[in-house]
Amino acid sequence: MATYVGKRLLLLIPTLLGVSVVAFLLIHLIPGDLVTILLGITAGQNEQTRQALIHALHLDRPLAVQYLLWLGDVLRGDLGHSLVSGFSVRDELARSYPVTLQLALMAMAIALAVGIPLGIFAATRAGRALDASTRVFSLLFISAPAFFIGTVVIIAGARYAPWLPTLGHVSFTESPARSLLTMLPAAASLGLAISAIIARFTRSSMLEVLGQDFVRTARAKGVADGVVVYKHTLRNALIPVVAMAGTQFVYLIGGAVIIEEVFALPGMGRLVVNAIYQRDYTMIQGAVLLLTSAAVLVNLAVDLLYHVIDRRILYA
Amino acid sequence: MTDRSEHPTDLQADPTRRAFLEAGALALLGLAAPPLARPAAAQNPKRGGTLVVAADVSPPGLDPQKSAAAHSWMIAEHVYSNLLRRDAKMNIVGDLAESWQVVNDTTYVFKLRKGVTWHHGRDLVAEDVKYSFERMLDEKTASPWRSNWQIIDRIEAQDPSTVRFVIKRPFAPLLSYLATPHYSAIVPRDIVEKSGDLQKDASGTGPFMLERFVPDNTVVLKRNPKYFEAGLPYLDGLEYRIIPDEAARLAALRAGTVHYLWSVDPLIDRQLQGAAGVALREPDGYCAQHGMAFNQTKPPFTDARVRRAVSVGINRKEIIASVLRGHGAISTKIPPCDAPFGYSGDEKGLPYYVHDPAQAKRLLGEAGLSGGLDTTLEVSPRFPQTVRTAEVMKEQLAAAGIRVTLKQVEWGAALKNFVRTEYDGMSMIPLVWQPDPDAHAYDIFHSGSNINLGKFKDARVDQLLEQGRTTLDREKRVAIYRDLQRHMAEEAYLVFPYASGATEALRDTVKGYISLPGAQPGSRSRQFFKQAWLDR
Numbered sequence: 001m002a003t004y005v006g007k008r009l010l011l012l013i014p015t016l017l018g019v020s021v022v023a024f025l026l027i028h029l030i031p032g033d034l035v036t037i038l039l040g041i042t043a044g045q046n047e048q049t050r051q052a053l054i055h056a057l058h059l060d061r062p063l064a065v066q067y068l069l070w071l072g073d074v075l076r077g078d079l080g081h082s083l084v085s086g087f088s089v090r091d092e093l094a095r096s097y098p099v100t101l102q103l104a105l106m107a108m109a110i111a112l113a114v115g116i117p118l119g120i121f122a123a124t125r126a127g128r129a130l131d132a133s134t135r136v137f138s139l140l141f142i143s144a145p146a147f148f149i150g151t152v153v154i155i156a157g158a159r160y161a162p163w164l165p166t167l168g169h170v171s172f173t174e175s176p177a178r179s180l181l182t183m184l185p186a187a188a189s190l191g192l193a194i195s196a197i198i199a200r201f202t203r204s205s206m207l208e209v210l211g212q213d214f215v216r217t218a219r220a221k222g223v224a225d226g227v228v229v230y231k232h233t234l235r236n237a238l239i240p241v242v243a244m245a246g247t248q249f250v251y252l253i254g255g256a257v258i259i260e261e262v263f264a265l266p267g268m269g270r271l272v273v274n275a276i277y278q279r280d281y282t283m284i285q286g287a288v289l290l291l292t293s294a295a296v297l298v299n300l301a302v303d304l305l306y307h308v309i310d311r312r313i314l315y316a
Numbered sequence: 317m318t319d320r321s322e323h324p325t326d327l328q329a330d331p332t333r334r335a336f337l338e339a340g341a342l343a344l345l346g347l348a349a350p351p352l353a354r355p356a357a358a359q360n361p362k363r364g365g366t367l368v369v370a371a372d373v374s375p376p377g378l379d380p381q382k383s384a385a386a387h388s389w390m391i392a393e394h395v396y397s398n399l400l401r402r403d404a405k406m407n408i409v410g411d412l413a414e415s416w417q418v419v420n421d422t423t424y425v426f427k428l429r430k431g432v433t434w435h436h437g438r439d440l441v442a443e444d445v446k447y448s449f450e451r452m453l454d455e456k457t458a459s460p461w462r463s464n465w466q467i468i469d470r471i472e473a474q475d476p477s478t479v480r481f482v483i484k485r486p487f488a489p490l491l492s493y494l495a496t497p498h499y500s501a502i503v504p505r506d507i508v509e510k511s512g513d514l515q516k517d518a519s520g521t522g523p524f525m526l527e528r529f530v531p532d533n534t535v536v537l538k539r540n541p542k543y544f545e546a547g548l549p550y551l552d553g554l555e556y557r558i559i560p561d562e563a564a565r566l567a568a569l570r571a572g573t574v575h576y577l578w579s580v581d582p583l584i585d586r587q588l589q590g591a592a593g594v595a596l597r598e599p600d601g602y603c604a605q606h607g608m609a610f611n612q613t614k615p616p617f618t619d620a621r622v623r624r625a626v627s628v629g630i631n632r633k634e635i636i637a638s639v640l641r642g643h644g645a646i647s648t649k650i651p652p653c654d655a656p657f658g659y660s661g662d663e664k665g666l667p668y669y670v671h672d673p674a675q676a677k678r679l680l681g682e683a684g685l686s687g688g689l690d691t692t693l694e695v696s697p698r699f700p701q702t703v704r705t706a707e708v709m710k711e712q713l714a715a716a717g718i719r720v721t722l723k724q725v726e727w728g729a730a731l732k733n734f735v736r737t738e739y740d741g742m743s744m745i746p747l748v749w750q751p752d753p754d755a756h757a758y759d760i761f762h763s764g765s766n767i768n769l770g771k772f773k774d775a776r777v778d779q780l781l782e783q784g785r786t787t788l789d790r791e792k793r794v795a796i797y798r799d800l801q802r803h804m805a806e807e808a809y810l811v812f813p814y815a816s817g818a819t820e821a822l823r824d825t826v827k828g829y830i831s832l833p834g835a836q837p838g839s840r841s842r843q844f845f846k847q848a849w850l851d852r
Contacts, residue, residue: 030728030729031728032731036728037732038384049458056458085383087377087516154567155563155567167559266532
């Protein structure tokens with residue numbers, strides 16, 4: 001197990017290198033350039049000003065040199081400074097990532113807490129009214145995009161409950177309770193959309209397992225219904241659900257851009273999208289490193305979780 | 317309370333008047349001014365409260381000398397002061413300068429107010445003024461305003477409250493540049509040296525002091541109790557909440573969690589009409605134009621007749637009525653809010669401005685394009701209003717035999733293509749207000765400039781631009797820019813479909829607020845938040 005984890009972590013190094021090269025090349029391939037965006041079409045834009053700025057930002061060096069300069073800084077533990085604002089990239093990531101992580105964790109907690117029980121109810125009452133109403137719920141939240149639900153929440157909140165904090169962000173370290181409360185509408189909008197998918201998944205996975213021989217055997221032995229469902233069936237049905245939830249979580253920790261925009265959360269999604277709009281190369285590179293590492297680590301955690309759910313799954 | 321800011325003295329406002337105003341004389345003028353006629357005369361301003369602004373974009377740093385972003389200046393204009401500023405009627409008046417003297421065409425002497433302190437406690441001295449301009453001129457600062465100030469030959473701090481500017485040649489826009497917040501904020505050397513720059517740290521001499529800046533989240537400013545205009549500001553603070561989503565901003569205004577927002581889309585301000593506790597302000601003036609440039613490095617737009625066909629092929633009145641729902645005006649590059657420099661008449665007053673599809677077809681025929689013309693128009697979906705304008709223009713031009721294919725391009729690329737003339741046929745972007753007719757026109761029209769939109773060369777345009785820059789007499793300058801605008805319309809080098817304004821929305825508890833034309837978001841300046849107050 002330890003060797004397995006070690007190997008997976010070692011793989012992180014070539015992954016990060018490869019992703020950073022690809023990201024670096026891709027962002028330079030996008031038409032439009034940083035200096036024009038920085039200066040805009042203002043009276044200040046003359047050739048001398050341009051050249052001074054290009055030189056100050058090292059953009060006059062060849063691409064390969066720019067990449068190696070950046071890599072050298074990274075190896076020394078320095079992610080550099082934003083080309084747009086001059087802010088430290090590390091500080092900016094440290095500021096925005098916790099917001100995204102908190103949103104992802106809250107959304108996932110809501111998704112699992114709502115989705116799995118709903119899926120179980122639907123599976124054990126397949127074909128009955130409760131199953132049908134779960135299906136309506138799922139369809140509603142799968143088809144309505146999270147930002148639409150978010151906008152409805154905000155507008156309804158402003159109209160009928162203006163005292164509720166629906167917008168803005170309080171950092172967790174400043175006040176945990178208020179932080180959780182202000183993020184709840186955003187997390188719920190995201191979480192409910194994912195819970196709908198999880199509920200559907202759990203239901204079908206449960207139904208499949210419930211139809212298997214060992215479940216019939218257990219019932220034949222006279223095992224209580226609850227034990228059959230929760231001990232024998234659920235454990236086996238959860239593997240695909242966990243795999244699916246893991247993918248959703250990887251998506252969430254990349255920053256839910258639209259939800260962050262709608263609810264004005266200063267998270268990673270907005271940071272990255274703005275950096276791309278502005279061609280802020282160093283900021284994009286730093287963010288890509290962080291997001292890639294996070295995605296690799298979450299995937300590893302999900303793989304390890306399989307073993308926790310089913311001890312028969314081993315890692316060599 | 318005597319509010320000097322509301323009372324421009326004509327002596328100060330007139331840059332050609334070479335009167336040296338002694339400090340005492342000016343103070344006398346200020347005190348002698350009649351009491352301010354406030355719109356809500358019955359109400360006395362109340363002190364206290366924090367005005368919350370819903371901002372759409374987070375400032376990419378706060379340093380007014382490093383950032384060319386309007387969302388940086390929306391904060392900096394409250395934190396820093398300038399030597400000069402504009403009053404509510406757009407006259408140039410003293411800010412940190414108590415008085416000034418134009419010694420000759422190239423020498424200006426400014427007397428600073430006494431007893432002005434920085435937010436971090438130290439006294440303001442003439443050296444700070446000298447340092448501020450030298451910092452922008454220093455190549456290492458990479459300031460976007462460097463080229464504006466290359467006209468400066470030297471600055472001398474003659475004593476702690478006297479600073480002397482010597483410029484290389486007569487330069488008509490000098491005083492208006494000095495009165496423009498983002499071009500000429502006076503910054504403290506000690507804080508710049510301590511923090512490296514002023515992107516996150518700030519200390520000025522303005523009415524509000526920076527308390528907290530969390531990018532993508534909030535900027536909190538608090539009242540400067542030692543602000544040099546006694547009694548101002550009335551508010552305890554200003555808070556900018558960054559809310560990128562328009563629906564969310566409107567909801568926050570409705571709920572009363574924010575007091576103010578700008579740039580309400582002309583098509584959705586109806587949502588707010590009749591909302592309880594919300595007051596809509598129609599635009600005070602039309603300052604923000606749209607500009608459409610032609611690629612004149614190759615046919616067909618090298619032919620003036622083809623460009624004129626486009627100009628008469630579009631129906632400006634119809635665009636204003638539909639896209640802007642009437643909130644707009646006929647414009648050239650110098651917008652009507654800058655009259656008398658800007659054009660402020662209807663479409664009949666300028667050549668090739670009146671909609672005439674038959675004339676367009678005739679012009680195309682004369683240019684050998686009797687079968688019509690196929691061309692492209694690049695716009696960016698970042699600005700939905702631009703796209704809507706382009707869609708209406710496409711329909712109108714089709715009736716004139718000009719078949720336009722719209723190309724939607726990501727903003728970074730669209731801007732670069734526009735600035736460098738790297739599009740195929742035509743390209744249109746929103747343009748912003750500039751502090752002087754010279755700033756509006758010189759860099760984007762002059763054939764020697766690297767911007768020179770559309771890459772046209774016209775000796776007459778260049779000559780008028782040079783004259784406008786060096787003629788100090790205001791009446792003569794107005795005439796020069798009138799000639800320039802008429803000539804530009806005659807040749808249809810660019811097409812300006814309209815000038816528009818930003819509808820502002822406020823809670824009705826906000827009193828005493830006025831906005832000025834400016835380059836801050838929505839082409840407004842909100843320096844007068846310092847005399848706004850909350851009726852709580």
